[in-house]
Amino acid sequence: VTRYDTALALAAIDDVAESDEFILKGAVARLETELAARSGYAFAVAGASGQSLLTLVLRLVAPAVVSAPAFAPPEVANAAVLSGAQVRLHDAVPLESADVAIWWGRGEASLSAETLRALGAERVVALADGFDLEPAGRPRPDVLVVSLGPESAVAGIAEAAVALTDEAELASGIRLLRNHGQAPATRFLYHAIGFNCRADEIAARYLLRRLELLEAELGGQAAERERQAARLAAAGGGARVEPPARASLLTAAIDVRAPAPDGLGLVRTRARALHLEPALGSLGYAPGAFPASEALAREAFVLPFTPEGAPGG
Amino acid sequence: MSTAAVQVPFFSGRRSAARERDAVETRVRGWLEGGDDPLAELASRLSALTGSRHIVPVGSASDALIVLLRAAGVGPGDEVVVPAYTFFASASSVIHVGAEPVFVDVEPETYAIDPDAATRAFTRATKAIMPVHLFTQMADLPRICAAAQEHGVLVLEDSAEAIGMRLGERHAGTFGLGGVLSFFPTKTLAAIGDAGAVMTDDDALAERARLLASRGVTHDGDHLEIGYDTRCDPLQAAVLLCRLDRLDADIARRAEIAARYDARLRELEPHVAVPTLRATEPPCTYVYYVYSIECDRRDDLVAHLDRRGVGTETYYPWPLTEQPCLRGRPGVRFEVPVSKRLSERAVGLPMYPDLSDEDVEHVCDAIADFYETS
Numbered sequence: 001v002t003r004y005d006t007a008l009a010l011a012a013i014d015d016v017a018e019s020d021e022f023i024l025k026g027a028v029a030r031l032e033t034e035l036a037a038r039s040g041y042a043f044a045v046a047g048a049s050g051q052s053l054l055t056l057v058l059r060l061v062a063p064a065v066v067s068a069p070a071f072a073p074p075e076v077a078n079a080a081v082l083s084g085a086q087v088r089l090h091d092a093v094p095l096e097s098a099d100v101a102i103w104w105g106r107g108e109a110s111l112s113a114e115t116l117r118a119l120g121a122e123r124v125v126a127l128a129d130g131f132d133l134e135p136a137g138r139p140r141p142d143v144l145v146v147s148l149g150p151e152s153a154v155a156g157i158a159e160a161a162v163a164l165t166d167e168a169e170l171a172s173g174i175r176l177l178r179n180h181g182q183a184p185a186t187r188f189l190y191h192a193i194g195f196n197c198r199a200d201e202i203a204a205r206y207l208l209r210r211l212e213l214l215e216a217e218l219g220g221q222a223a224e225r226e227r228q229a230a231r232l233a234a235a236g237g238g239a240r241v242e243p244p245a246r247a248s249l250l251t252a253a254i255d256v257r258a259p260a261p262d263g264l265g266l267v268r269t270r271a272r273a274l275h276l277e278p279a280l281g282s283l284g285y286a287p288g289a290f291p292a293s294e295a296l297a298r299e300a301f302v303l304p305f306t307p308e309g310a311p312g313g
Numbered sequence: 314m315s316t317a318a319v320q321v322p323f324f325s326g327r328r329s330a331a332r333e334r335d336a337v338e339t340r341v342r343g344w345l346e347g348g349d350d351p352l353a354e355l356a357s358r359l360s361a362l363t364g365s366r367h368i369v370p371v372g373s374a375s376d377a378l379i380v381l382l383r384a385a386g387v388g389p390g391d392e393v394v395v396p397a398y399t400f401f402a403s404a405s406s407v408i409h410v411g412a413e414p415v416f417v418d419v420e421p422e423t424y425a426i427d428p429d430a431a432t433r434a435f436t437r438a439t440k441a442i443m444p445v446h447l448f449t450q451m452a453d454l455p456r457i458c459a460a461a462q463e464h465g466v467l468v469l470e471d472s473a474e475a476i477g478m479r480l481g482e483r484h485a486g487t488f489g490l491g492g493v494l495s496f497f498p499t500k501t502l503a504a505i506g507d508a509g510a511v512m513t514d515d516d517a518l519a520e521r522a523r524l525l526a527s528r529g530v531t532h533d534g535d536h537l538e539i540g541y542d543t544r545c546d547p548l549q550a551a552v553l554l555c556r557l558d559r560l561d562a563d564i565a566r567r568a569e570i571a572a573r574y575d576a577r578l579r580e581l582e583p584h585v586a587v588p589t590l591r592a593t594e595p596p597c598t599y600v601y602y603v604y605s606i607e608c609d610r611r612d613d614l615v616a617h618l619d620r621r622g623v624g625t626e627t628y629y630p631w632p633l634t635e636q637p638c639l640r641g642r643p644g645v646r647f648e649v650p651v652s653k654r655l656s657e658r659a660v661g662l663p664m665y666p667d668l669s670d671e672d673v674e675h676v677c678d679a680i681a682d683f684y685e686t687s
Contacts, residue, residue: 004345006341006342006345006346009341009345009548010338010341010342013337013338013341013505013548013552014334016505016506017326017327017330017331017334017505018327018330020322020324020325020326020327022498022505022506023498023506023507048372048373048507048542048543049372049542049543050542051528051541051542052541052542052543074528074529074530074536074540075528075542077536077539078528078529078539078540078541078542081539082539157546157548158506158546158548158549159372159542159544159546180375180401180402180405181401181405181638182401187626187627187630188401188627188628188629188630188631189630189631189636189637190401190405190636190637190638190639191637191638192638193405193408193409193638194405195375195376195405195409196372196373196375196376196402196507198373198507200505200506200507200546201505201506202505202506202548203506203546268534270534271533271534271535271536274536277535277536277537278535278536278537278538279529279536279537279538279539279540280536
């Protein structure tokens with residue numbers, strides 16, 4: 001179920017066509033300002049996708065060892081490996097210390113103060129597809145990369161993401177690397193081997209309008225979650241809706257834990273834990289290495305929000 | 314209207330966008346309200362246009378180069394021969410896959426890689442050569458392909474700027490193992506944000522490119538390879554489909570504008586040199602993506618044109634061998650005098666279908682004033 005808003009999309013297209021500004025211009029800057037203010041971080045840098053921003057962050061931090069949870073999306077594994085660091089997976093918390101710990105949880109829900117301490121890394125970098133509308137006073141990672149693509153909680157019209165941090169030097173580095181490594185004030189002069197990880201104006205204009213609707217959408221999500229919880233309870237079989245950690249957390253989908261998912265209309269979160277994926281076979285982990293993650297891969301599902309939970313729905 | 318009030322930006326697509334607004338709305342509504350995914354149709358139509366069996370839409374041409382190189386098996390320990398006068402991604406993509414770009418000079422007429430210089434750069438480590446079809450015309454592919462074949466080197470074309478360019482009946486990007494297309498908003502076929510594509514006739518390469526561009530994850534959710542998150546947005550595909558309908562007319566209009574520039578600016582020789590089109594056999598189809606002149610006192614001219622309301626783009630102010638992040642790399646091992654000269658003398662003038670004849674005259678008047686009064 002997509003949650004696109006056609007009217008918002010067409011308005012954004014008209015705005016971009018009229019402006020003759022397409023990439024990393026005024027709307028992207030306004031989106032960054034708005035997301036920094038809403039998140040409470042000092043700096044927000046928008047980019048093309050969560051994985052690419054996460055990769056840029058790791059390249060800049062240049063850790064020797066990165067730890068990542070074994071139950072996480074492929075973007076986490078890709079970014080960790082592409083960073084060039086040695087990658088170690090873990091179940092709930094790292095079994096060994098690392099320079100950087102990548103955190104991924106449902107939305108960003110399970111990142112608690114205890115988790116932050118337990119991660120025990122110099123820096124914690126999180127990838128999230130949820131967005132907390134009242135973040136004040138919460139424990140938070142050093143860098144939070146929030147996906148803003150069509151399948152995220154703050155659902156854009158195109159792939160996009162934002163990196164949030166209080167570190168000025170890191171924010172400048174991300175800005176440099178996201179645009180090929182080009183010097184900020186000099187066209188076609190490159191100080192670093194960067195990527196094309198730029199945010200489009202069309203994505204930013206759509207998201208700016210979407211941000212105005214998030215509070216209303218949060219209420220719709222709560223109602224939909226309750227409705228689905230009642231449906232699953234009536235169906236029996238032990239399936240249960242996992243509530244968000246906080247009422248203020250907008251999520252990309254409804255999380256469900258279901259030992260027997262057949263016939264419930266659920267979508268499997270991941271086919272298997274990361275250490276059992278062929279892409280990470282070279283890390284040498286065997287089945288059973290991370291039992292909690294393997295159990296999650298069997299039992300963790302999502303229910304997409306229906307159009308009633310969409311903006312304007 | 315006074316001449317001073319005329320503004321000719323380096324690029325504008327407003328007028329065309331206004332004309333195609335209804336068509337774009339129909340396409341976008343069709344997609345968002347449950348119609349077919351425009352990406353598949355875009356791939357199909359580009360395949361028909363270029364003759365490339367596979368088109369893999371991705372997030373940008375820079376990403377397309379990375380995906381193409383990796384899908385072709387280029388990696389650590391390999392060298393890739395690239396021109397020194399081109400966009401940065403021709404080099405950075407090679408470095409991103411762990412290989413080393415080796416920079417050679419370009420030909421003075423076409424600004425494309427010099428086949429003789431490239432051949433001299435081949436070593437046992439050379440895995441591929443990446444010719445770039447820059448601005449208007451194609452690299453000398455018959456000679457490049459022959460040399461590559463003789464030395465067992467892959468040809469991977471950076472055809473990002475080359476939609477519509479052909480040698481005989483054969484489209485740019487289809488001569489080697491694969492090529493790329495760019496749909497950057499100022500390109501001949503332009504999206505309204507970043508977008509690009511990998512092109513190839515090779516089934517296995519196409520399959521791997523699709524996998525790599527989709528985070529290394531299959532449709533069934535299996536994570537087979539470390540990949541990239543570089544999916545082309547369907548919204549951009551919807552816009553591109555509308556613009557494909559006017560591509561031939563746009564290319565023809567670009568040629569008219571170039572002819573008008575040629576006629577006026579030839580009067581300013583030797584201060585200004587207009588683009589040279591090399592005759593080929595079979596004939597080449599030229600496409601004016603960029604109209605680049607070589608000129609005396611380039612930077613002063615750019616400042617003068619700016620004061621007269623004319624936008625320009627200096628493609629490229631430095632050869633890649635002089636970029637701060639590339640200087641000193643092992644692949645910087647040859648002199649590149651033509652690239653150096655172009656980086657000091659070349660500048661791109663406004664070139665887009667929305668440009669009016671009066672706009673072109675204004676640009677030419679401003680250039681003429683500069684050389685006649687200084």
